[in-house]
Amino acid sequence: MHRRNFVKMFGLTLMGSAHGACAEKSQGYMTTSNKKRIVVIGAGLSGLAAAQELHRQGHEVVVVEGRDRIGGRIWTSSKWADMPLDFGATWIHGTQGNPLTDLADQINAKRLTTSYDRAETYNTSGQSLSEAEETRLEDFRNRIFGALEKAQNEDPDVSIRQVIEPLSRQFDKSSESYRLINFILSGEIEQEYSGSTERLSAHWYDSGKEFDGNDDLFVQGFGVIPEFLSQGLQIELGQVVTEIQWEQPLVRVITQKTEFLADHVIVTLPLGVLQAGKVRFTPELPQNKQIAIAKLGMGVLNKCYLRFPDTFWSDEVDWLEYISENHGEWTEWVSFKRAANMPVLLGFNAADRGRALEAWSDEQIVESAMQTLRTINGVSIPEPIDYQITRWATDPFSLGSYSYNPVGAVPKMRQELAAPLGNSLFFAGEASNEDYFGTAHGAYLSGLRAAQEILEI
Ligand SMILES: Cc1cc2nc3c(=O)[nH]c(=O)nc-3n(C[C@H](O)[C@H](O)[C@H](O)COP(=O)(O)OP(=O)(O)OC[C@H]3O[C@@H](n4cnc5c(N)ncnc54)[C@H](O)[C@@H]3O)c2cc1C
Known part of the structure; x- marks a missing residue:
């Protein structure tokens, strides 16, 4: 059967319904009120925040989610x-x-x-660090972050590993000093920013803000937060979006099972999913958005x-x-x-x-x-x-944990990722938040920002 026969709008199967005729002839579509019809793709924190805000303002909102649960990377x-x-x-x-x-x-x-x-640090043989070892660790910490600070004022941008190379090459790879350097790079940089120090940008790895x-x-x-935000919303679970047709009066969101039509669509797909090209955009996304997607890191x-x-x-x-x-x-x-x-x-x-x-x-x-x-x-x-x-890198609905700034990416790319396309497509998600990327609050605030963009049309 042709896909069109499965068109759904806001929970109503259009086949045979009055809305169905509208959906079949999108040119003839008329709104009878100021209510906007909005589809939000993704029931993570950003999608739920956006949907809740638009729902609260009286608009008709459907959240379309690929998984069989809400929350996304809050689980x-x-x-x-x-x-x-x-x-x-x-x-x-x-x-x-x-x-x-x-x-x-x-x-x-x-x-x-x-x-x-309230932390205790153990050396490689499992002993709590002695005072002398603590001092050596602190000394390396100062040298590493001092070198990074200096590199942030020098061109060109290079990876954190490259900045640390003159320090680390002074030591044999099996030495304690080398292990201390790796410990700092892993524990204080990679665990926080999720990217490898081989790729993290020295200029921009820490460009975000903090509360x-x-x-x-x-x-x-943490699931209590998405649970709370989902109250009263219409959420379609198990709807894996495969294509978004966005340059027409109505935006068409095509899933593996059905289709949804809307005046406006908010895309909150994780950066990893966008990078993998798992959802086709018709027409293609503009060049600057494609570059931002390719260059930012997941x-x-x-x-x-x-x-x-x-x-x-x-x-x-x-x-x-x-x-x-x-x-x-x-x-x-x-x-x-x-x-x-x-x-x-x-x-x-x-x-x-x-x-x-x-x-x-x-x-x-x-x-x-x-x-x-x-x-x-x-x-x-x-x-x-x-x-x-957990195995977030191979999770098909996130393909990674959260975004980071590798060499080749600049913070402005997050604005390009966030920028709306006409009045059709809007973008949210942690990766689209220049100030608070990689965090739950960054995702939440990006959802509110996208909702506001629609409210201002
Ligand atoms: C291990 C780990 C630890 C973290 N720790 C913290 C922390 O302690 N504090 C903190 O602030 N942040 C933390 N974060 C980051 C935080 O979880 C995320 O930044 C935030 O939850 C992302 O929300 P989002 O709405 O942008 O994306 P998501 O929550 O990923 O939402 C996107 C939604 O889109 C759906 N989707 C994907 N593909 C499709 C498709 N084709 N069709 C339909 N739906 C689709 C997904 O299933 C998902 O529900 C952590 C993340 C991870 C993975």
């Missing part, structure tokens, strides 16, 4: 009934002035604070939660850090013991290592994590009773 697992776990975003980074704090307050969402001040305040996580999981941060019968690590710390032999190997861990009283550790793998690990089996990943934990805590520690592992 709370309920596998462990006594401890909801976040596979995607965990923290409101910087609670002061952060719009997500207001949302969390509105629903009285219980939060806990974790702090980098002040604590890092707070949700006791019931990085990786993966999580491995391990649940133990009991804690065998310090009750006092929130973060355990490990100066690994190989770059990026289980460098950063979060303990849920102090904050949530749970015998759970969360290990991170970012950038190239995070991507490579996705090809490993769960058992291999857990065994590798356990080798590090045994080095730190001794060979007699118990085996985990369960685990949960």
Whole structure:
């Protein structure tokens, strides 16, 4: 049967309905009120924020989502009934002035604070750092960030690795100094920005802004925020968009099952999905938008939660850090013991290592994590009773964790990604937020911005 026969608009199957005739003859389409008909592609934070705002202003909104759940890169697992776990975003980074704090307050969402001040760092053989080692680490930190600051005022732009090269080549690859450098690059740069230091731009890796305040996580999981934002919205789950025909009076959003028509469409597809060309734009997107999509980077941060019968690590710390032999190997861990009283550790793998690990089996990943934990805590520690592992790079609906600025990209490209195309197509999503890319609040604010653009037409 021809696709047209499956056309859906705002939940009404048009086939045989009065709207159907309009849909078949888009030239003859007339609005009977000032209500705008809007399709939002993606039920992540940016899409839900945009949809909720437009719905609140009285417009007809449908959210079209490929997955069978809402939230996108906010995804709370309920596998462990006594401890909801976040596979995607965990923290409101910087609670002061952060719009997500207001949302969390509105629903009285219980939060806990974790702090980098409560961190313990272990050397490669698993001992807590001595004072001398702490001093050496601090010295390398000053040299690395000093070199990066200098490089930000010099042309041309190069990768962070290239900036650090004159420092790192002074040391043998098996030396402690070399490991300290890698530890800083992995723990403080790659885990935060998700891109490899081989590609992260020295000029722009940290071009975003930050809110002040604590890092707070949700006791019931970050999922409470998309849940709240989705209230009252019409959301079509399991609708994988394959094409958007946008240069016509009505925009046509074609999915694997049906079609949706709208006056305006907001695209919140993750950068990874746009880069992979999984959704065809007809006509093609303008050149500057295509360049922005190609040049910005989509990085990786993966999580491995391990649940133990009991804690065998310090009750006092929130973060355990490990100066690994190989770059990026289980460098950063979060303990849920102090904050949530749970015998759970969360290990991170970012950038190239995070991507490579996705090809490993769960058992291999857990065994590798356990080798590090045994080095730190001794060979007699118990085996985990369960685990949960993410694989964001191969998730077809995100193809990465969040965006970063590689060499070749400049912040202005995020404005180009965000720019509307006429009155038809609007763009949101974390990657389109020049100030707060890579974050949940950045996604949320981008959704509000796109909604405002439509309201101002
Ligand atoms: C592991 C990890 C940890 C993170 N930690 C934090 C943190 O602690 N704090 C923080 O602030 N941020 C964090 N982030 C970043 C934050 O999660 C994201 O920036 C934010 O959730 C992105 O929202 P979005 O709306 O832009 O995109 P998404 O949430 O990805 O929404 C896009 C939606 O589009 C849908 N979609 C994709 N393709 C199609 C298609 N073809 N058809 C229909 N629908 C489609 C997707 O399924 C998705 O629901 C983290 C992210 C990850 C992955």
